[in-house]
Amino acid sequence: MSDSEGEYDGAPVGMDMDGSTDEDMPKEPEFPEGMKKEILVEGPMGGWKKPQKGDEVVVHYTGTLAEDGSKFDSSKDRDEPFEFTLGTGQVIQGWDLGVATMKAGETAKFTIPPELGYGEAGSPPAIPPNATLIFEVELISFTSKADLFGDGQVIKTVLEESSNFTKPKKGQEVVVDVVGKLQDGGEVDSRPDFVLEVGKQTPGFLPEATVTKILLDMKKGEKCSCLIASDRAFGEAGGVDGKIPGGSAVVYDFHLKTIREVSDVSFLEDGSLMKKTLIDGEGYKKAGEFSTVNLSVSVRSGTQQLVQEKELNFTVGEGSHCELLEAVAAKLKKGEVAEIPCSDKDVFASKELGVDPSVGEVIYTVKCIDFSDEIEQWSLSEPDKLALGQRRKDLGGQFFKAGRIRMAIRKYKTVADQFNYLDSWKNEDCKDKAKELKKIADLNLALCCLKRKMWDEAKKHCDAVLKVESMNVKALYRRACALVETRDFFNAIRDCDNVLMTDPGNADAKRLKQSAKKGQKEEDMKSKALWGRMCGAFGKMETPEPQPAPPESDDEGGDHGHSHGGHGHSHGGEPCHGHGHGHGASEPEPQIEKPHAHGHSHGGEPCHGHGH
Numbered sequence: 001m002s003d004s005e006g007e008y009d010g011a012p013v014g015m016d017m018d019g020s021t022d023e024d025m026p027k028e029p030e031f032p033e034g035m036k037k038e039i040l041v042e043g044p045m046g047g048w049k050k051p052q053k054g055d056e057v058v059v060h061y062t063g064t065l066a067e068d069g070s071k072f073d074s075s076k077d078r079d080e081p082f083e084f085t086l087g088t089g090q091v092i093q094g095w096d097l098g099v100a101t102m103k104a105g106e107t108a109k110f111t112i113p114p115e116l117g118y119g120e121a122g123s124p125p126a127i128p129p130n131a132t133l134i135f136e137v138e139l140i141s142f143t144s145k146a147d148l149f150g151d152g153q154v155i156k157t158v159l160e161e162s163s164n165f166t167k168p169k170k171g172q173e174v175v176v177d178v179v180g181k182l183q184d185g186g187e188v189d190s191r192p193d194f195v196l197e198v199g200k201q202t203p204g205f206l207p208e209a210t211v212t213k214i215l216l217d218m219k220k221g222e223k224c225s226c227l228i229a230s231d232r233a234f235g236e237a238g239g240v241d242g243k244i245p246g247g248s249a250v251v252y253d254f255h256l257k258t259i260r261e262v263s264d265v266s267f268l269e270d271g272s273l274m275k276k277t278l279i280d281g282e283g284y285k286k287a288g289e290f291s292t293v294n295l296s297v298s299v300r301s302g303t304q305q306l307v308q309e310k311e312l313n314f315t316v317g318e319g320s321h322c323e324l325l326e327a328v329a330a331k332l333k334k335g336e337v338a339e340i341p342c343s344d345k346d347v348f349a350s351k352e353l354g355v356d357p358s359v360g361e362v363i364y365t366v367k368c369i370d371f372s373d374e375i376e377q378w379s380l381s382e383p384d385k386l387a388l389g390q391r392r393k394d395l396g397g398q399f400f401k402a403g404r405i406r407m408a409i410r411k412y413k414t415v416a417d418q419f420n421y422l423d424s425w426k427n428e429d430c431k432d433k434a435k436e437l438k439k440i441a442d443l444n445l446a447l448c449c450l451k452r453k454m455w456d457e458a459k460k461h462c463d464a465v466l467k468v469e470s471m472n473v474k475a476l477y478r479r480a481c482a483l484v485e486t487r488d489f490f491n492a493i494r495d496c497d498n499v500l501m502t503d504p505g506n507a508d509a510k511r512l513k514q515s516a517k518k519g520q521k522e523e524d525m526k527s528k529a530l531w532g533r534m535c536g537a538f539g540k541m542e543t544p545e546p547q548p549a550p551p552e553s554d555d556e557g558g559d560h561g562h563s564h565g566g567h568g569h570s571h572g573g574e575p576c577h578g579h580g581h582g583h584g585a586s587e588p589e590p591q592i593e594k595p596h597a598h599g600h601s602h603g604g605e606p607c608h609g610h611g612h
Contacts, residue, residue: 034113035094040136043103049161050103051142053087057099058140066111066132073126081140092117095135102139110135148213153229156214159253162221166259170199173260173276174215179253180240183227188243188250193257204240206233206252218256220280225253265331265340267406268452273327273347275340281333281368288374289317289414293329296367299348301359310353311369319399322350323407324364332368340364377418382430389415389437396444409448415441416464439465439472446478458482473499473506480512489520 031037051057058081062074075082084090086099094112102108114120114130122129144158168174174196180189198215201208210232218224230236230247238246258280266273287293292315299307314320316329324347328340341364342348345357348364355362380388396411419438425431442461449458462479465472476495483492496513499506 031097032113032116034111034132035097035116036111037098037101038109039106040109041105041107041138043106043139047103047105051086051100051139052144052146053100054145054147055086055142056083056145057086057142058083059099060138060140062136064134065127066134069134085145086142094133095137098135099137099139102137104139104141107136107138110137146217148217148226149232153232154210154213155227156217157225157227158222159225160223162219162256164220166220166261167218168198168215168220168256168259170212170216171197172262173197174256175258175260176215177253177255177257180244181251181253182244183249183251189240189252214252214254215256218254220256220259223253223255225251227251263331265327267323267327267410272344273324273340273342275328275331275338277336277338278365279335279337279367281336283333285373286331286333287316287368287371288330291316291330291371291374293332293371294369295325295329295332296369297325297353298365299353299355299362300365301362306355306359306362307353312352316374317411318395319402319404319407321352322355323347323404325350325366326407328364328366329368332366332371334368334370337365337367340366382425382427382434385418386430386433386437389418389434392418393437393441393444396441400444400448405448405451409445409452412441412445412448416445416461435468439469443472443474443478446475446482450478450481453485455482455485459486471498471502473502477506477509477512480509480516484512484516484519487519487523489516489523492516493520 060075060081062071062076064071087096089096092112094110094116097116098108098110098112112133112135114132117133118127118131120129122131127133144161146156148154148156176191176194176196178189178191178194179187181187196202196205196211196215199208199212202211205211206228210228214224214226227249228251229249233239233248233250234244234246236246238244238248244250258277260277262274262276264271264273265275292313295312296309297307297312298305298309312321312325314329316326319326321329324340324342327347328338332338341361343361348362349355349357375388377385377388392411392415396408396415399405399408399411416438419434419441422431422434425434442464446458446461446465449455449461459479459482462475462482465475466479469475476499480492480495480499483489483495493513493516496509496516499509500513503509
């Protein structure tokens with residue numbers, strides 16, 4: 001029965017929610033004063049989802065008057081559950097607020113004051129004016145629906161929830177099963193394993209804005225059905241080879257099977273090697289360092305197939321295959337299939353597979369058939385952790401000598417990170433050896449970073465060594481090399497001086513100091529020229545005509561702004577020399593080429609623990 005008839009009609013329908021149709025219902029609303037909730041039966045364990053505005057809910061309820069406990073209605077007595085759309089004013093405001101806090105399977109008792117129920121008028125004869133109501137409500141189920149554009153033109157209904165929380169992003173590829181139907185149920189469009197790029201128009205398909213809105217609202221594994229008005233579908237022109245008449249609304253079902261996630265698998269984590277997942281793998285575990293992997297690999301360049309599917313078995317991290325396979329093998333789940341494009345011949349070239357470095361850009365397609373678990377470092381004894389660190393360091397040295405610098409960096413960094421926190425170690429001898437391994441790893445990381453022109457990273461690893469050993473010659477020298485490259489000549493000279501204090505005959509440090517002094521002199525000359533131009537500009541400024549004195553005032557002080565005339569003339573246009581660094585900038589310097597960090601006896605070989 002309608003509200004205008006003023007009579008209770010077997011369900012708590014009636015008063016509009018004061019503006020509730022314009023805003024989403026909160027997940028956990030704070031009830032207005034006078035409204036209370038008591039949970040009688042908890043929802044099932046593990047349940048978390050609650051209905052939102054626009055969802056269709058199914059409930060059983062029993063309503064009583066708070067004043068005398070008399071029952072005025074019950075869906076259970078009729079053995080007929082009650083259905084309504086949440087948050088749209090179809091029921092009293094107290095119900096819209098209360099049911100939004102429930103989980104499927106939950107039973108709760110709500111105390112609803114008159115202003116959230118039937119108000120001053122009541123709903124005679126069952127509900128008197130100004131009545132406080134008690135409702136015992138069981139939320140049997142709900143169907144998630146969403147008005148995606150807020151204009152009623154695309155209504156999404158979730159057919160099957162997903163336990164996965166991952167949603168696609170614009171620019172990602174997704175694989176979906178799509179079925180399109182007319183409103184009468186006739187199927188007009190079917191696209192299994194359909195690949196879409198989110199945010200890009202697909203010819204002959206729904207408009208990009210509609211598809212993007214739907215996909216961005218889905219979770220991986222979810223199934224949904226969308227009722228799409230003509231304006232958001234194919235419009236007056238119709239579509240799908242005339243199967244959809246112009247002006248027709250359509251229903252499209254989507255199953256989001258896979259999000260082709262793109263992730264960085266490069267050893268330096270610099271975006272130079274990106275993996276695109278074509279088929280997701282099982283669970284969450286991935287192969288890791290020293291896992292034994294079983295891979296299926298194929299390689300193509302453009303339309304040319306370079307390598308047909310070939311099965312490989314190897315231990316990750318030992319360098320038995322090209323850098324690309326070593327990098328990606330540790331990032332795959334069982335059953336995962338991925339594509340890895342690459343144009344760096346030093347990364348993709350493979351003697352084992354016969355991939356020549358001259359082919360240009362290639363695309364590797366890799367499937368992880370199986371793998372063994374990686375070493376669980378946390379479970380190892382302290383001596384075993386040392387042995388693992390030594391194994392990593394030795395491999396880093398092998399990679400360095402072979403010119404595989406990125407792989408060396410990854411190994412040395414793993415060692416440095418492994419022994420970063422040793423406070424909990426109990427064996428002092430093991431702890432001392434671990435500290436030494438960390439120092440060697442940081443020194444060798446600095447050297448590798450110099451070779452890769454990663455100046456700031458090189459300095460950071462030198463700083464880590466110097467923090468515990470302030471006069472370490474290799475750390476000082478390698479930091480000086482990085483400082484010269486970043487034109488911090490003052491500190492580079494200081495580091496060279498400290499090297500020479502410990503090792504006066506160090507020829508590399510002497511050459512580097514001379515190079516740094518030359519660089520500092522050039523910087524000083526630039527500063528001098530700049531200062532001269534500034535002073536010259538000041539000398540050409542026009543002198544303002546004298547102005548009449550302002551009338552005397554009662555304020556003290558007067559105008560002090562012109563008492564010293566122009567700025568910068570006290571030295572007759574010569575620059576101030578007090579801003580230099582005082583390391584021989586005025587002495588004549590020999591013309592020496594600036595040495596590179598990797599060309600000296602104290603910087604050109606990996607540290608093996610026997611250095612200074």
